[in-house]
Ligand code: NZQ
């Protein structure tokens with residue numbers, strides 16, 4: 081195991097009706113003038129926004145509203161949010177929605193107290209300072225409710241890039257699984273896929289002897305395998321929703337990623353797809369992961385064979401572990417298809433003729449060195465072959 085630090089200071093408030101405590105928690109963390117940031121309208125339709133507003137009003141906290149965050153959130157609305165926060169002297173940003181809304185909130189929080197262009201952070205500058213952020217989560221997926229990360233797409237060039245820093249870790253996150261019951265099945269499945277990807281990206285490591293984190297990841301993958309189909313079958317299954325919601329947080333606050341190298345090639349390869357086609361991030365991952373894993377499998381066949389036996393129940397073939405490794409990747413692929421995820425470029429809405437463009441932005445965009453690095457280093461030729469495997 082490698083040396084590490086672990087810092088996860090978010091105050092989690094989990095369970096039914098907890099959104100009604102939003103005002104108390106904003107107050108606890110020093111907010112007096114709040115930006116309530118939300119998405120395309122699901123929180124208006126469900127009545128959640130009204131409940132949150134009422135909770136702030138009860139505590140005498142004033143607020144301004146900014147809706148309209150799109151999935152794969154854009155830089156344009158972030159600039160708008162920064163202007164609004166400066167003009168209104170906002171001192172707390174409250175995200176009500178999914179990963180996109182939370183990420184947009186984090187970008188606004190960092191950009192408001194920064195002299196330069198907020199995009200500097202998405203070009204690699206670490207976020208050291210930000211307005212405090214709180215979240216009320218409505219979809220289990222991105223894990224942004226417990227992460228120090230934010231992913232934004234810059235409209236010019238459609239660059240989708242991430243920024244990071246402890247300053248944007250949410251001060252509190254309210255997780256009421258019942259709020260996720262209104263999700264369309266496709267969004268639930270995309271969320272499940274993203275959570276599983278966060279687990280796989282950590283499982284694929286070059287660090288030896290990481291038993292505790294291996295076992296944590298396997299437990300969470302087994303949970304997703306059990307609970308995923310239950311919420312697709314019955315969207316109102318509160319207990320299954322609850323297990324998935326907490327697994328989503330655990331999968332991405334890095335408690336199961338410490339002390340080991342991690343992969344993230346699948347995420348990087350997918351981000352170009354959701355940037356270009358505006359597909360759901362999880363749907364893109366469903367198509368990306370099996371291709372990437374098949375391509376890199378030989379780098380460490382036993383790691384793939386291990387997850388195949390421990391999570392997917394495959395028989396270990398000791399004479400040819402590659403057979404087991406492949407069966408595990410196939411089991412993952414079939415699982416994702418069974419919950420309604422796309423299986424190839426066509427079902428995702430991606431186009432073969434765009435592959436050179438995807439590869440170029442992936443490997444060379446924003447000053448990248450002609451390759452991406454993770455479990456293995458992938459150059460332009462490798463990435464071209466991987467995208468072709470998704471056809
Ligand atoms: O915009 P509204 O109307 O709210 O609708 C949303 C949106 O259309 C809808 N939705 C959310 N909760 C709902 C609901 N509809 C009905 N009932 C509810 N309870 O679902 C759609 C997707 O929402 P979005 O916020 O985009 O989903 P998700 O949480 O998957 O976030 C995706 C974004 O997070 C990034 C992705 O790249 C993508 O941009 N990621 C962020 C990470 C991080 N910050 O740590 C890590 C991830 O790997 C990921 O890259």
Ligand code: ZN
Pocket residue numbers: 222274277278347361
């Ligand atoms: Zn993800």
